[in-house]
Amino acid sequence: MPSIRRGRSAPAPGAGNTRARYRRILRFAAWHLAVTWWFELFLPRIGLARVAARTRSPRMQRFARRFHVLAVDLGGLMIKVGQFLSSRLDVLPPEITEELEGLQDEVPPVPFPAIRALAESELGFPLERAFAMFEETPLAAASLGQAHRARLLPDDADEFGIKDVVVKVQRPGIGAIVDVDLAALRRVAGWLSHFRFVSERADMPALLEEFAQTSFEEIDYLHEAAGSERFAADFAGDVRVQVPLPVWERCTRRVLTLEDVTAIKITDVAALRAAGIDPAAVARVFAAVMFDQLFTNGFFHADPHPGNIFVTPAPAGAGEHPWKLTFIDFGMMGEVTASARTGLRRLLIAAAARDGKGLVAAIRDVGVLVPAADTVELERAMTHLFARFGGMGFAELREVDPREFRDFAVEFGDVVRSLPFQLPENFLLIIRAVSLTSGVCSSLDARYNLWDSVEPYAARLLRDERGNIVQDAARQAIDAGGLALRLPGRLDGLITRAEEGNLPVANPRLERQVARLDRTARRSASAVVFAALLIAGALIRADDSALGNLLMAASVVPLFHGLWVGRRGL
CATH class of the missing domain: 1.10.287 (Helix Hairpins)
Known part of the structure; x- marks a missing residue:
């Protein structure tokens, strides 16, 4: 009879009844929103901004510790939120990222009997009839499911061309937990909508519904299996990327069987160096691969946190690339429309060229800025930003005098608050992917400079964007001709208003x-x-x-x- 390897499994924490879970999430959010309002809005308004600044660091530490406890205890979507925050090394202070970093790996596993019962119910027969070996101790435990190593039966291995697999089994009852978490997050989104600065720039309920749709797709493992096949097709023949293929005969909505391709976790710098792999080179390749997904393919991995990316050393004599990036967990994938992809490419090109005006135009094209907005001050601020900080890496930015950052932030903040920015609904996953990518690259190489990856990539995009030079020249000639035809009338109106004393000068x-x-x-x-x-x-x-x-x-x-x-x- 096929053997099933047995091991110990730690008990999973009970989430409690749904009503208690819902109330606990709301209490946590309400308290910390109130604290933030008091210190960051009310105290500065009455002249006590120094008090807020002096207490900011310990307040952030307390928030991170309390959220850590909440996320580990409740699991579900709270783990997803914590993983996102812990990966923002480039933006969030270490008081938050260091405290939440452990959430990538410390999700408690579900006891194996519950996993066995769910898997056998989904597959329709005992595990011994599906696998030659199935490890009880999980390879990894995530917020929505957990993975176990297994081996296919000899006949199945010959048929599918795969011997060792990883079986991902959904956490029992996770559907009800996701429903409760989303209900609580909808309530919090409603609270945030009452803050004018938030409501003018993002439709929080709409963004939450987008997040809900993504969450429901994540707990449908057939959707994930299809995503892995499409992702593999996009990178077919690419020596930089490896993708595990699904074994469809062992897949259901709640059980997913994939080829075993796990190796070195991407942020395990010590293990990478021990394998003779330069972490800085991994950062550059990872950024380039993510750029290809976002700006070229239009189909991208929206959850590239360190637990979902591995580095797999190639066998000796494998050729020009001695290792591959191995992506797993394709439950959260995003798509960029053709028009949005064009806008994003122009944005990247403008950023690489340090072109403040072009960057603002690209932001407008993408839909982040309302078309009627007056962008003169924003263009000036962007030009100033590029002139002072353009090209600096994460480590270099850390060495800049904090007072200089503070002064610029005050000035730039006034400009941003005066403009009608908005967050398009379909940009939630794009922002997440870019944020996680930046955080992973910074953790691989403290002196990593994103510009080193952006500039050559943007130069290639620029050549592609230009395409037909004749069309570009004709378009510019038409624009210039239209301006020349309108110029006499505009000058005449300007002179008339000046003579009448009705010429306003705005600053x-x-x-x-x-x-x-x-x-x-x-x-x-x-x-x-x-x-x-x-x-x-x-x-x-x-x-x-x-x-x-x-x-x-x-x-x-x-x-x-x-x-x-x-x-x-x-």
Whole structure:
């Protein structure tokens, strides 16, 4: 009889009943949103920005620790959120990324009897009739399922051309858990929609529904098997990439059997060096492969966190490329429409050329910026950004004086808040893929410079974009001709308005600074009146309680006025 290798499995934590799970997620979100509002919005509004800045680091540490506990205890989609945050090494502070890094590997496994029961129910027969060997101890435990090594029966191995496989089995009851998590996240998205800065730039409920659709696709393993085949077809013949193929006869909606291709985890720098593989070279190839998916193929892996990417050393004498990037877990895949892909390619080309104006135009084409927006100040800010920080790697940026970053962030933030940015629904997965890619590359090489990968890739894209030079020249000639025809009328109108004294001169930056000074002056005056009435009332109250109480109550009026002025300025 075929043998089943036995081992120990740690107990999985109970998620509790769905109502308790829902309430726990909402309590966590409500508390931390309230804390963020108090320190990051309210205190700066009343002149206590230094207090917020001084407590920011310990607050981030507390948030990360508490979220870590919540995610490990509950599992489900909370693990997905934590994995995303832990991979943002290039943006988020180490207080958050270091605390959440362990979420990539510490998801508790489900006890094997429950896994066996689900797998046999899905396959329709005992594991011994499907596999010659099936390890009880999981190879990896993820938020939605866990993977076990197995070996096909000899006849099946001959038929499929595969001997060793990895069997991914869904966590029992994960469908109900995903439903609860999505319900809680929908509620949180509704709360965020009440923040004007958020609601003006993203339709949070719509983005959440996009995330929900992706989550439902992730727990359909037949969808994942089809994704792996399409991804493999996109990189067929590419010496840089390896993809495990599915064994369709052993696949269902909740059980997935794939060729075993696991090797060195991509962020295991010590293991890479021990195998004679340069981590910096891995970072460059990984970035190029992700660029190909996003900007060329239009079908991309939207969850490239370190647990889903391996580096597989090639056999001795394999040729020009001594190792391959091995992608697994194709449950979360994204597609870029042809028009969006064109806009993204132009954006990449403009970024590589340090072209602030071209970058803003590409952002508009992609749909991130409302077409009617006045972009003069944004173009100036982008030009300044490229002039000062363009071409710097992650390590170089860390060495820049924090005060310089702070000053630029204040100025750039004013520009961004004044423009009608929006987040198209189909960009959620693109942003996730780019963010995770940047984080993985930075962890492989602290001095990794994304520009080194962007510039040659963008140069090739630029050659492709130009295509027919005659068409480009004709288009530019038509644009120039139209401008020449419109120019006399525009000049005549401009001269007429100047003669009538009706020619406005706009300086958005100056206007914002004047408005900010005006709000500050009015808020300061309100604060002085508030303090005077409050102190006077407290002093008089000892001799005349009625008058003292009246003055103290009246002090609320200038207090509310000062807060209202500050709120309108946000």
